Amino acid sequence: MNRRLYDLAGAEPKRRFSPYCWRSRLALAHKSLPVETVPWRFTEKAEIAASGQGLVPVLVDGDKWIADSWIIANYLEDTYTDGPSLFGGPAARSLSRYYSAFADSLVAAIFPFVALDILHHVADEDRDYFRSSREKRVGKTLEAFVADRESKLAAFRRSLAPLRTTLKSQPFLGGEESLYADYAVFGPFQWARCISPFELLEKDDPVRLWRDRLLDHFDGLARNSPAYDV
Amino acid sequence: MNRRLYDLAGAEPKRRFSPYCWRSRLALAHKSLPVETVPWRFTEKAEIAASGQGLVPVLVDGDKWIADSWIIANYLEDTYTDGPSLFGGPAARSLSRYYSAFADSLVAAIFPFVALDILHHVADEDRDYFRSSREKRVGKTLEAFVADRESKLAAFRRSLAPLRTTLKSQPFLGGEESLYADYAVFGPFQWARCISPFELLEKDDPVRLWRDRLLDHFDGLARNSPAYDV
Numbered sequence: 428m429n430r431r432l433y434d435l436a437g438a439e440p441k442r443r444f445s446p447y448c449w450r451s452r453l454a455l456a457h458k459s460l461p462v463e464t465v466p467w468r469f470t471e472k473a474e475i476a477a478s479g480q481g482l483v484p485v486l487v488d489g490d491k492w493i494a495d496s497w498i499i500a501n502y503l504e505d506t507y508t509d510g511p512s513l514f515g516g517p518a519a520r521s522l523s524r525y526y527s528a529f530a531d532s533l534v535a536a537i538f539p540f541v542a543l544d545i546l547h548h549v550a551d552e553d554r555d556y557f558r559s560s561r562e563k564r565v566g567k568t569l570e571a572f573v574a575d576r577e578s579k580l581a582a583f584r585r586s587l588a589p590l591r592t593t594l595k596s597q598p599f600l601g602g603e604e605s606l607y608a609d610y611a612v613f614g615p616f617q618w619a620r621c622i623s624p625f626e627l628l629e630k631d632d633p634v635r636l637w638r639d640r641l642l643d644h645f646d647g648l649a650r651n652s653p654a655y656d657v
Numbered sequence: 658m659n660r661r662l663y664d665l666a667g668a669e670p671k672r673r674f675s676p677y678c679w680r681s682r683l684a685l686a687h688k689s690l691p692v693e694t695v696p697w698r699f700t701e702k703a704e705i706a707a708s709g710q711g712l713v714p715v716l717v718d719g720d721k722w723i724a725d726s727w728i729i730a731n732y733l734e735d736t737y738t739d740g741p742s743l744f745g746g747p748a749a750r751s752l753s754r755y756y757s758a759f760a761d762s763l764v765a766a767i768f769p770f771v772a773l774d775i776l777h778h779v780a781d782e783d784r785d786y787f788r789s790s791r792e793k794r795v796g797k798t799l800e801a802f803v804a805d806r807e808s809k810l811a812a813f814r815r816s817l818a819p820l821r822t823t824l825k826s827q828p829f830l831g832g833e834e835s836l837y838a839d840y841a842v843f844g845p846f847q848w849a850r851c852i853s854p855f856e857l858l859e860k861d862d863p864v865r866l867w868r869d870r871l872l873d874h875f876d877g878l879a880r881n882s883p884a885y886d887v
Contacts, residue, residue, distance in 0.1 A: 518831055528820075532819045589755060593754050597751060
């Protein structure tokens with residue numbers, strides 16, 4: 428295939444768990460663009476050097492190398508104009524920028540719950556890199572970092588109030604149909620369930636029900652990926 | 658005038674400080690719809706009883722009474738279709754819903770900094786109502802509630818990171834031009850500066866620079882309202 432996406436994988440090649448890569452995978456699916464996903468590990472910087480940086484997602488489309496989930500989404504929207512719009516129009520594209528930034532902050536907000544579980548799933552060759560880079564960032568061992576996660580859960584769930592309010596009044600952030608804003612915010616939740624059995628969301632939370640609707644999108648693309656049933 | 662907006666006022670009738678009313682005022686201005694704003698106090702429930710509830714903003718447009726800032730925005734968009742779109746299209750309207758809910762959460766996030774300052778500005782007849790209803794909500798005196806506000810400031814500013822990231826890359830949440838999403842999120846910041854000298858935002862914060870751009874919109878509608886220069 429002439430289109431491939433470098434996609435963060437764990438020790439099991441099929442366990443894909445980057446919140447940012449999930450955005451791009453759903454964006455490609457939204458545009459009905461087939462793609463070969465290439466399992467990639469944190470330490471395989473050389474594989475994606477042609478993108479000019481060292482993080483995934485990296486999309487290779489023909490002879491173009493594109494990095495960064497937001498830039499990839501804009502590239503897809505501008506290049507593949509026949510398919511359904513990923514953003515929902517020019518104003519909606521601008522309004523989607525904040526969702527992308529908000530979703531980044533959700534990754535940081537979810538990390539204290541799943542940090543140690545990630546370590547259990549990363550590939551052997553990534554384990555030292557992951558532990559040392561993340562422990563340096565949080566200033567303690569990953570074990571200590573997650574030890575009191577139960578006590579942080581209520582505040583995390585409360586912080587989702589604006590999302591909850593919105594998703595009580597419409598099925599998707601994009602309205603009746605999902606848009607890139609949905610995929611951006613979905614990424615962190617999918618990331619969590621791909622690598623952690625920790626139940627972040629209560630079963631009847633409108634945020635979880637929305638997440639579950641997105642799991643079923645595109646023939647269950649996200650649901651059929653190795654993950655925990657939480 | 659056949660169009661009026663009940664607008665929360667302080668002891669000074671011109672000091673208007675509801676974050677929700679500011680959304681509606683900017684929405685009306687965006688649509689170039691002249692409106693008479695009626696100063697209203699918390700305890701004047703009878704004045705707006707025809708709206709079926711007891712909170713402002715309440716818009717009276719001809720013989721229609723419309724309450725709730727989100728419903729008012731949708732009413733304006735659907736009724737006044739000649740003017741510029743308030744949302745930026747159907748998908749953008751759906752995407753704006755979350756901004757409205759996020760802005761509500763900003764009101765709650767800012768309240769610990771300005772709660773006591775509000776008390777100093779409410780009308781005499783509102784003072785007991787305001788103190789008792791808010792102290793019941795926060796579980797302590799307003800004086801105790803704001804006593805440690807300096808220590809909360811860094812975390813509040815950090816919580817604006819997604820907004821900051823977005824506003825570094827585009828002048829408005831709506832893109833090159835402001836949209837309802839901007840007015841919704843602007844409301845809480847305008848509320849704060851209307852009743853409190855507390856400096857919530859640093860001078861060079863992209864969030865503050867965005868707020869200042871909105872202060873100048875519509876011939877300085879928000880800037881020319883009584884407020885503190887913070």
